[in-house]
Amino acid sequence: MDMAGSKPQLTWVVNISVVLLVVLWIIPTVGLLISSFRDRDQISTSGWWTALAASERNFIQRAAAPAEAKPQGAVWVLSGNVLQASGGQVVAFGITSQDPEAFAPGEVGEHKSGALISVAANGDYTITYSQAQDGTRGLRLFVRAKTAPAFTLDNYREVLFSEGMGASLLNTLTVTIPATIIPILVAAFAAYALAWMEMPGRALLIAAVVGLLVVPLQVAFIPLLKLHNTVGLGKGYLGIWLAHTGFGLPLAVFLLRNYMAGLPREIIESARVDGATDFEIFRRIILPLSFPALASFAIFQFLWVWNDLLVAKVFLGTGEDELVMTGRIVELLGSRGGDWEILAASAFISIAVPIAVFFTLQRYLVRGLLAGSVKGG
């Protein structure tokens, strides 16, 4: 029953509350996303929320050497532009550090030396002297300028090609793809056996799988690292694929068994009566029908492996060809702690793929969540 419809003012309250909630939830991400497109100076001098407004900044620029002033009628004139380097528009200017915004663009100020100084909105300045000059040090001009919003892809270029995120992206892909696909098949056969084949101890095995779902992964690190070293795997891709396969299996078996057990009994019984073997039933009937559950698990495992930091830190080395993106970002947090342009772009390179997967395949993810419990980090 939709009681929101019966009370208009309540509908408004609910709508506004949800808007606030959504804004609260996405604003941290939006902030970093916007920052990843701003250049270093912009990020470090103004909040990201000002990115869409023009930003104003103060700076000091030396005019050209007085000796370069050209005679013009009775006076000597020196001209140039204070915005050559940065672009934008002059909002105010000054001649002394005590009052750096004394004049509006176009006004004329008198320097203590007697020179008349004017700066136009476009940055052109003219300094008028009453006699020839020979100094080589230009006068200091204090300028407040407004720059239009500007965005750049340079941060992404830099982290991908000079900070190693490109290589790490490959490494993450290398870890993720096999670690997502291999457990599916292993788990599917086991799930079928646990759902549809009679055997002693079946309930006990299912209970064990449910129990293993919540075993903290930390438990596995020391023994498995020792084991991998003993059998000569050491730290490497093969080791981490195996580890992720092992850690993902309880969820895979659990999700797939629950789903398969819910398939209609008649289909399987009638296939058995027709003389189909278990292998044929599995391949021709169960596997195609279980596609939604397979997809759910694949998404979970993909997100989990892609986003993992801990397992990679334990089972994979830190060389250029092994360091995954999460590990790289943690390193950058340490070495480039204040360089938000680097951190923001790196974070979004690693976030982009899971977010894309999330928005395109969300319904499978939700279905998987609803099918039971879920493994946390």
Place this chain on the structure above:
Amino acid sequence: MDQLLMAVSTIVIGVFGCVAYFFFSNIALDRIFPPTGDHAGRNINWATAIRPWLFLFPALAILGLYLVYPVISTAWLSLNSAGGDEFVGLANYTWLAQDAKFQESLVNNMLWLAFVPAASTFCGLVAAGLTDRIKWGATAQSLIFMPMAISFVGAAVIWKFVYDYRGENQGDQIGLLNALVQSIGFDAQAWITVPFWNNFFLMIILVWIQTGFAMVILSAALRGISEETIEAAFLDGATPMQVFFKIKIPQIWGTIAVVWTTITVTVLKVFDIVFAMTNGQWGTQVLANLMYDWMFRGTPDFGRGSAIVMVIMLLVTPIMAWNISNARKEMR
């Protein structure tokens, strides 16, 4: 590129290996116990008894080696010395009991346990209750759910930027929180170094991530409530608030408990957020990070590391038992 080739060939080998194993082991079983001939009946019985184990074997082998064996091995290692070669009894545990860092971690983990599941479930419930009533609810839900797809490390970067602090004379605050705090007239702070409260600034990150999970599950449960009870309550003059808290919530207690315990398990294992935000400095250490620290410091101490893991394991065990008993109830 080489490594991607390696990854692809691993997939091919892995998938083909699996298929070949299941295919040929089934054929072999049928050869050994042919369902024809003199002993057809007995053979079929044998084959039927063995076949499930063929299907289960790879999964059981991997689970045994990668999860069951480590639990036992870790329990044993926790009773041994740093190098794992000398039995020391409960020495690692008695050391833990008096270690200041361990006590800090345990207290912090308890704080996390008290705050994160409660806050996530509450926010999730509010979000589910509100979004179920509006037209664009699905869109709102997927935006609130989105942090689930972001890695804990990515989330740590996002929130470190929110908490960013510039000292005096370092220009305007660029962190959202400090800018807000200043705009209402307070002083900016280096939030993640503020003793005690910094724990909560880290917890908020996990709440931000887990709320979507809670919302999705609870929203499905709310939709599953029968319309009749709700209509009856409205006819009796109940306000929407009363209906939500007195009619709807009591009917989804079971789901709330599942959400709560699932988040609790996540919280017990929390590592990435603390590792990336503070690495346990300024009084924010937690068990998982402390364990990592003992495992990978200059000279690793596997005994102490294992003892810390066993504490985490012990904390998870009640939930494990509860999950198993629930699963068994459902199967009956």
